[in-house]
Amino acid sequence: MDVRGSLRDGAFGSATGLVCRECGATRELGPHYACHDCFGPLEVAYDFGTVTREQIEAGPRNIWRYKALLPVPEDIESSPNTEPGFTRLLEARNLADELGIARLWVKDDSTNPTNSFKDRVVACALSAATELGAKVFACPSTGNLANAVAAAGARAGIRTVVFIPSNLETPKQVNSAVFTDNLVAVEGNYDDVNKLASEIAGEEDGWAFVNVNVRPFYAEGSKTLGYEIAEQLGWRLPDQIVIPVASGSQLTKVHKAFQELITLGLVEDKPYKVFGAQAEGCNPVATAFAEGHDAIRPVKPDTIAKSLAIGNPADGIYVLDVTRSTGGAVEQVSDDEIREAIVLLARTEGIFTETAGGTTLATLKKLVATGALDPDLETVFINTGHGLKTLDAVSGSVGPAATIAPTYDAFVASGLA
C-alpha cells in the first residue's frame, strides 16, 4: 500500500496528516503508524473548520453523524458498513442508589452490531483500508476485534483474514468463523499471534491490519463514544467518566473527543475527571499511577478480563497523562470484584456486560469507596461489550432459585409465590 499521489480528494475528510505524539513530527496520510524520526506513535491531525450541532443532528443514527470529525470521506454512508454506534446512554438510577452516587449513566456499547465497541474502530479502519486500496482486511485478536473485523469485511465485500490463538474456546471461534472463510488458528499465545501479524503486515503488499498499519485511523473511531455521550447528555460533558484500559487508546480518544467538542464550541468548556479501570491481573497502568511513575512496566496478564489483558499497553503513558491532568485516577480490581460487578449491573439495570464492563463498574465502586470519585458529581461509565461473550465469568455464580415439579402446589411449596 504505497499510496502517495493516488489518494482521491477528501479520502480522509478534514484530516490533514499524521503527527507524532512524542516529537510532533508530521507525516503524510497513509498506512503509517510510527514516526520516521523517533518511532513514536502517529495520530491523525485535522483542520475541522466549522461544525455545528444541527449538522450532526441531521446525520444518520450511527457514528457517521460525526463524519466531519473523523478521517473518513464525505460519502462514507454509501459504502456498505455495519453502521455501528449511537448506542444507548441509560440513566442508572437503581445502580446509583446502590453505590450512593447522585447521578450515574451507563454508555452501553454491548448493543453494537457485533456487541462491542470494536465495531466503531473497525468501521474507521475499514474506510482507511478502502481508501488506501487494501486488498485484505485483517487483524490478530482473541475475541471482540476478530468478530468486528470479520463482520465488517463480509458486509464490505473485502477479503478478511483473522488470526487467533489456536486454543481459543469454540464459541469465540464460531463467532468469527461464521463471517469469514479465512480464520487462521495460530499455535501460540496472543503475543505470538500479534508478532506474526506484524510480520505479515511488513511482508505482504495490500494488507490492512486494523490495529497495526492503519491503527491511527482505527483509533479515531473511539472518539465517537465521547461525542455520543456529550450529545446524548444534551450537548454537555459529564463531571466524571470511568473507562476501561487495555491498550489505553479508548480512554485517550474519549478525552480527545471532549477537547475537540470544547474547541469547536459544541459544548461548554468545563472541568471533568477521567478515570481508568484495570484488573489486578493486568494492572501496568494502575500500578504506574499508584507509584507515581511516568513509564509503564509491562506485566504478564492473568485475569478473567481477557479483552483488557494487554500487558504492555501502547497508550499507557498517555492514560497517565490524561488521568493525572484531569484530576482522575487509574484503579484496579480483583477477578472476584469483576464477577460481582457483572451481576450487580444485571440485577440493577438489566444490562449483561462482559468482564471488561465488570472491571469498569467494579473500579467505579472502588473509586467511590476510596474517595477518589466524588459521589455528588454526575458520572458516566462505559460498558464496552456483551456478557454473552464471557458467560463463564458468571455461570458458576448464578442459576435457578429452585427446581420444581410442574404443579401449582410445588410452586407454592418452593416459597417463591
Next chain:
Amino acid sequence: MDVRGSLRDGAFGSATGLVCRECGATRELGPHYACHDCFGPLEVAYDFGTVTREQIEAGPRNIWRYKALLPVPEDIESSPNTEPGFTRLLEARNLADELGIARLWVKDDSTNPTNSFKDRVVACALSAATELGAKVFACPSTGNLANAVAAAGARAGIRTVVFIPSNLETPKQVNSAVFTDNLVAVEGNYDDVNKLASEIAGEEDGWAFVNVNVRPFYAEGSKTLGYEIAEQLGWRLPDQIVIPVASGSQLTKVHKAFQELITLGLVEDKPYKVFGAQAEGCNPVATAFAEGHDAIRPVKPDTIAKSLAIGNPADGIYVLDVTRSTGGAVEQVSDDEIREAIVLLARTEGIFTETAGGTTLATLKKLVATGALDPDLETVFINTGHGLKTLDAVSGSVGPAATIAPTYDAFVASGLA
C-alpha cells in the same frame, strides 16, 4: 389485578378498550386476554386522532417515538425501561446479488438490548403491568422472552419470576439468571411450563404474565417493527416482507402497523405482500396454507429453530388471513436450509442471526425459487434474534481454515497469503 375504576387517566394512551378478534365484542382495558362471550383473543383498540411524521421524528431513538400508537402513557419515557427498538435497517446488496433480488433490506433486531425483538413486546407488557399495579412480572419461556423479561424487570425495579424447562442449556439459563434471583426450573417440557404459568396467573393476585394475562398489550409492541421499517425507508412501505411465524403474532402486528400508517396518512396507500416463514419441524401454518385450510392442525415441534417451535400457534389463523389477503404465502424450510442461511447472511452482510433468522432467510430464498416472491420488487425480511444464542446450529459447520505454527513461512505455506 382487578383494576376497574383505579386506572389513572391516560394509563393506556389513546387505547379505548379491548376488542375480540373473533366476535367483535368489547371489554374494558385491564388484565384480560379472552372474550367474555366467545373466548376469542382480545386486541387493543384505539382512537388515535391526528399523528404526524414530525411528532414521531421528534421523539426518542427507540420504540417510544411511536408512543402515540401504543397502549402506553404519554410519560412512558420517564419510567425506567430498556429503551429497545430503532434497530438497523440495512440494505443487503451482497445478499440481494446472491439471491438474484433487485432490492433487499434486513431489519436487524439482534441488536436490541437483550438481542431479540422480544425487548419490544416486553417493554409494552411492562408498561401495562406497571399501570395495572402488578407486583410481579413473569413469563414462561425457553430463551429470548426470559432474557427480555428478566432484564426489563431488573431495570424497572419490579420483582421478576421466570419459568423455564429444567433441561435448558446452561448458557440460556445464565443469560436470564444473571438478571433475576427468581429463575424457576420446571421439571417438564415447555408445554408443562406454559400450563403452570397459566395456572399461577389464575391463582395469584398481582402477577402480570407478559404472554398470558397482559398479552394484548404485549403483542402491540411488535407493531413497532412495522413502523420503523416504514420510517427508515423514508415513510413508505416495501412491496414484500418476510416474517418468521411462531405464535404468528409478530406477522399480524406488522400488517396492523402498516394498515394504521396508511389510515393515518403517514405513508402512501399501496399494495404489499406479507410472507410467513416456518421450519419443516414446526410447520402448522405453512401446512394449512399449502393445503388451503382455514384451521390449524397442531404439530409436535422438532426443529433447531426452537424460538419458532410453537406447535399450536395462537395467531396461526390470522397469519393465513393476512398472507392470503395480501397475495403472500407461508413457506417452510429444513434445518439444513436454516443452517446454510445463517452462514449465508453472515458471509454476505456481516450479521450473525439465530435459527429463527436463518429460517426467515431460507424461506425468502425458497420463495424466490418457487416464484411466489417477485425478485424485481423491493423486499424486507426481519432478523428477530442473535446467533450467539444458538451457537450450536453452526458450530459444526464453520471453523478455522488452517492451524499453523506462528511463523511467516508457515503462513505462506498455508496458501492463505
